[in-house]
Amino acid sequence: MLVRINTAPRMQIDGQLAALAGERMSCCEFRYRRGAEIFGEGEEPEYVYQIISGAVRTYKLLPDGRRQINAFHLAGDMFGFENETTHRFTAEAIVETNVHLMRRTSILEAVRHGGAGTKDLIKFVTQNLQHAESHMLLLGRKTSLERVTAFLIEMDERLQHPDVMILPMNRRDIADYLGLTLETVSRALSILRDEGLLRFDGNTQRRLELVDRGALAKIDA
């Protein structure tokens, strides 16, 4: 499942990781195929990851298979840091994904010695917490239309307002992120399309164009 494609460190987007490790990190590049598990809930954390290209979902499962996706991670994002001895969720590549990885112990070492990356680490965990807090508001109190709209706005911002937004995840992933079923997600998108707030680009449903960002923002509440 795990294919090493290049052992030489690439320096273009590893600023955050480098800072965390106090510039003395061991850094490799790996590729995961579409659908491949990067680490599983309960496993011992060995690496911290930064996405070079692709997309990753992290999720928790209930015993009967119900799934809640905590977050989507896109190019440039870090994920997988654990303070504890086990991973609290599972991470999978949504599409073919290339990541930088570094040993978790290097980071812990850096923190123990008061490394320069300590503040960045706190900031990283705090940002995750901040995202989780607003997602709790969405999951606990927003309607299906508001949730889907909020998702579109979040993706639009993270992809820096592209003309055409290309979603790496399917409807089921979106549903499990928003606490809905895939049918409800599909219906909400159809409503937004029928009302002229977005357009599907071409004959594929993963490429969409936000026509009226102002109206979308108003729906998001």
Place this chain on the structure above:
Amino acid sequence: MLVRINTAPRMQIDGQLAALAGERMSCCEFRYRRGAEIFGEGEEPEYVYQIISGAVRTYKLLPDGRRQINAFHLAGDMFGFENETTHRFTAEAIVETNVHLMRRTSILEAVRHGGAGTKDLIKFVTQNLQHAESHMLLLGRKTSLERVTAFLIEMDERLQHPDVMILPMNRRDIADYLGLTLETVSRALSILRDEGLLRFDGNTQRRLELVDRGALAKIDA
């Protein structure tokens, strides 16, 4: 709203705060009346709090008044730390509450100088994140009965499995924590009572006894 009751630091339960501030903290004790706001969303964070006695809810609001409670904080708990320049949610005393407070800047100072409390701070934020992640699973994917059961189990554990659990919060608070309405919470509690998994103690509905913790744990999924 804010009444200073004692300016002398109390040392019994401030271990965590003390560690964070590298033992050189300025620490006061304050009392908040039932319902009093401790800080508001968007305000500039000045203090970090630790509860001596009482209970606190932290929540976010949507423009139309829908409320999502992120967490309940009980005696011994810390809350209110912010890495950013504004509070991300509002904190209110659920009942009359006594807190220790210390200046946020002392903690940031300690971290900047590689203080001994840095690791504790990361741990603190990580624990909050961990709670938020499992709460997202609850809000996104659990039924009303599972949510109420999970709430009871969480409170039972945090109160260290008392014979009679005394809840400081009302049904609306529980509902806003679980992403439900107060009626649904009430109905779920009635079901659990009718099935003999819990008992209401006396003629008040805030005191309840978990009769069959095993059965409750099974419902929680």
Place this chain on the structure above:
DNA sequence: CGCTCCCTTGAAAATCCTCAACGAACGTGG
């Protein structure tokens, strides 16, 4: 004794989910 807040319960309504069918896109292998 009043009032207010809190909780429960019932009935009706709304939202969302489940089940089902269908068509399109994609990927694989010939």
Place this chain on the structure above:
DNA sequence: CCACGTTCGTTGAGGATTTTCAAGGGAGCG
């Protein structure tokens, strides 16, 4: 390059869960 199976997305109908609306009773407090 095409055929075929698989995955993916949409839409409809019916059903289940939760919410909304409403009423009533009990506890606490001035």
